[in-house]
Amino acid sequence: MGKTISCSVLLALISRFYFPFGTALDTITASKSIKDPDVIISQSGVFRLGFFSFANSSNRYVGILYNQIPIQTVVWVANKNKPLKDFSGILKISDDGNLVVLNGKAEILWLSKVKNLVPNATTAQLLDSGNLVLNNGVNSLWESFQDPSNAFLETMKISTDVKKSRKVEIKSWKSPDDPSDGNFSLSLEHFNIPESAIWNNNQLYYRSGPWNGQSFIGVMNMNTVYLDGFYLVSDDKQQTYYFTYQYSNNSWSLHYELDSQGNLIGRQWDAGKGDWINWYAVLQTDCNVYGKCGPFGMCDPTKRPICSCLKGFKPRNREEWSRGNWSSGCFRTTLLQCQRDNNNGSGAGQGDDGFLKLKMMKVPAFPDRSSLINGDCKDQCLKNCSCVAYAYDDGIGCMFWGGDLIDVQKFSTRGVDLYIRLPSSELDKGKSNTVIVITTVIAGILVITISALFLWCRMAKQRGNKMSFRRNKIWRQIEDVxxxxxxxxxxxxxxxxxxxxxxxxxxxxxxxKLGQGGFGPVYRGTLDDGKEIAVKRLSKASGQGLEEFMNEVVVISKLQHRNLVKLFGCCVEGEEKMLVYEYMPNKSLDSFLFDPAKQDVLNWRKRFNIIEGISRGLLYLHRDSRLKIIHRDLKASNILLDQELNPKISDFGTARIFRVNENQANTKRVIGTYGYMSPEYAMQGQFSERSDVFSFGVLLLEIVSGRRNTSFYNNQYALSLLGYAWKLWNKGNIWGLVDKVILEFELDSKNEKEIRRCIHVGLLCSRICQR
Structure with missing residues (x-):
């Protein structure tokens, strides 16, 4: 909030005698407006409403300020996003009964936006609470407390109506001297259990923990409703909730402010010091920032570093953790017994899982709630293999978590006991035999150390020889090919x-499982360091074998291009053969292009970007890489899409490497997909750059039309998409080929030119290959 010592107090005092006798000094009517620099003052003189500027700005605003405090302190601003540039402003009751801020040109800068008002029947009154109320003499029609700025005043209600999707929330300013909407907001959320939350735009930035009837259990120094004055009212049936506060000592000048950095600050006026004292802050440590330590990480502000993994878990990305970036969180090192039972097909069961008790904790986000008594929480959690933790609070009941545990924090006081589910191997055992164990360890430590060292050296040597033999054997297979x-x-x-x-x-x-190809199934996975991967596993029933597998390893490992999928490594153990790729979240092009429910996602701009990306990747394979690669199976299902729908060519199992002076080759084994094969390759086994160019032409026409090449078999118009395109081209009706999604919504002059060019190029690709 802006601070300056100015003549505002003097103006406020003068305004007490400005209005005629018999007219309330705290009210605006249809006949009495406020012109800059006029003000109105609440009945006891606590607040005033009028025009003001910040110390470092000439902009003029209409707002509510403390009236008896010498430092300018603003608690509400009407025209926060549309400041006045001069002193011509006026605040009045408009002809339709709304409260409105106008400039000298009678332009509306702010409006109360109440519908169906009776003209000349409304007044606006400033109350001693700091609330500006528009009413018709009977009912309140609008309140500044329902459209707050960055200040949270006593009796103001932060509320949410789930059914009507309505919220009253506090919004931060851009800076202390700029009251326009900032990035942060404070609201009340119903995350199964009501919680207060601070948002950074649309990202959760802080949460208070659930409300237990007396306090938010995730706020360490919030003791009771009687001490802190906060209370929350909920109507689960109507799904309406609000929280507010009110102190018994009305003489306190105290409020909360959501500052421009997203911190909720408690401020109290100290008359002796003549200044505001910040006595409370939500974000007292970095641990209060939501998800600071990532999934299954625990934050403790008394430790260095502040983040650590929960017992039984380890960092997903050790390199990032060593640099103080803990957002990737942790992962479980040993599967739960019930998970192993499920994987083995023996069904869910309690197995040997148990719980680790963590005392005085801020519970994780998004719990499921149950009215069970404390003793039943553990049994209920054990019955469900997806339950990974539970906690109990007298005012809430049992709380369960079935996904990632996020925003776990260790408190120094208060907090809740949190129980983390772990396999028995991770739980501490034999605590009752501590003395015996310690004695045994001390007595035999030298013998154990020497024996372990000897065995370790021997096993390491054998393991090294074994690994070296296995690795050399694998690489000999690869090198032979x-x-x-x-x-x-x-x-x-x-x-x-x-x-x-x-x-x-x-x-x-x-x-x-992500999908199934001729090679075998493809699975999504996550490595220990948090890297997401796609694992391509050779199926025993696959028509492809070791040669295709090794071929793909050899070919793609030598290629580096933004439009080619990246190979991270491979696995060859016994009959298992697997390739490990970068994970592509949007799968393959055909899953969007030929699915009526997803086609509209691919607008023309995205399709054209995909066409350009494929062509760049193909140019790299044929001309720009140090090896000339012929893909031989270019099609929509072998084009993968990343997060931004950028294309990457994949599946090099049938690709061939050409020598520098080699332009064409023959094969007796024609491999690929009919419909995408050039005629000379399909019939004679001849393949070259032209083979891929032909496939690219067919693929390009599929992208433009949104139709599979194979969808035209036994069609009355043509045997293939290519034949159909040639017929339309010769008749001068190429727009009959274009996807209706594009024709209906995106056909402008620029797109029309690009579409025509793409169809032309697609047809030229097929003609060149048939020469």
Missing amino acids: EENLIGAKLQQLPLFNFEELATATDNFHHTK
Whole structure:
């Protein structure tokens, strides 16, 4: 809030004698308005309403300020986003009964926006609470407390109506001298249990923890309703909730302010010091910022570093954690017993899982609530394998969590006991035998240390020999294939072991499956460092074998381009053969292009960007890379899309590497997808750059039309999309080919030119390949 010592107090005193006798000094009527620099003052002189400026600005605003405090302190602003540039402003009751701020040109800068008012029947009164109320003599029609600025005053209600999607929330300013809307807001949320929350735009920035009837249990120094004056009223049936505060000592000049940095500050006027004292702040430490330590991380402001993983978990990204970025959080090191039972097909059960008790905690976000008594919480959680933690509060009951535990904090006082579900192997055992264990350890520590060191050295040597033999064997297989192709060596690609990939994909669980190709299934996974991957697992029933697998390893590991999918490594153990790729969240192009429910996501601009990306990737393969690569299976399902729908060419199992002076090759084994194959390749086994160019032409026409090439088989117009396109081109009716989604909503002069060019290029690609 802006601070300056000015003549505002003098103006306020003069205004007491400005209005005629018999007229209330705290009210605006249809016949009595406020012109800059006039003010009105609440009945006891606590607040005033009028025009003001900040110390470092010439802009003029209409607002409510403390009247008896010498430092200018603003608690509400009407025209916060549309300041006046001069002293011509006026605050009045408009002809339709609304309260309105006008400039000298009679332009509306702010309006109370109440509908169906009776003209000349409304007045606006400034109360001693700081609330400006528009009423018709019987009912309140609008209040400044229902449209607050950045100040939270006594008796003001922060509320939410779930059914009507209405909220009353505090909004921060851009800066102390600029009251326009900032990035932060304070609101009351119904996260299964009511909580107060601070948002940074649309991202949760702070939460108070659930309300238990007396306090928010996630606020460490909020003791009771009687001490702090806060209370929350909820109507679960109507789904309406609000919280407010009111102190018994009305002489206090005290309020809360949401500052421009997102911190809720408690401010109290100290007459002795002649200044405001900040006696409370929500964000007292970094631990109060929502999700500071990420999923399954715990924040303790007394520790350094402040973030650590919960017991039984370890960091997803150790490198980021070492740099003080804990947002990636932690992951479970050992599966719960019930998860292992489920994976083994034995059904859910209690198994050997138990709970670790953490005392005095801020409970995680988004709990599910149950009215069960304390003793039943544990049993209820054990019955559900997805339950990973529980807690109990007398005013709430049982709280359960089934997903990531986010925003867990260790308190020094108060807090709730939180119980984390862990497998028995992670829980402390034998506490009753502590003395015996300690004695045994001390007595045998030298023997154990020497024995362990000896065994470790011996096993490490054997393991090293075994790993070296296995790695050399794998790379000999790869090099045998590769030397037949280009005679180069490949030693840089990481090797993953089967156990590592099984853990990353939850034992190749069906819920992690992304799709199925000719190679086999593809699974989504997460490595120990938090990196998301796609694991392509060779199926035993696949028509492709070791040669295609090794071919893809050799080819794609040598390529680096923004429009080619990145290969992280591979796994060869026994009969298992897997490729590990970067994870592409939007899967493949065909899942959008040929799905009526998703087609409208691909507007023309995105389609044109995809076409350009594929062409850049293809140009790199044919001309710009140090190896000339012929893909041989370019199609919509082999174009993957990243988060921003940028395309990446994938699936190089059938690709061929050409030597520098090699332009064409023959094969007796034609591999690819009919409809995308050039005629000379499909019929004679001849393939070259033209083979990929032909496939690109077909793919380009599919992107423009939104139709599969194969959808035209047995069609009365043509045998393929390509044949249909040629017929329309020859008739001069190319717009009959274009996807209706584009034709109906996006056909302007620029798009029309690009679409025509793309169709032309697609047809030229097919003609060139048929020469």
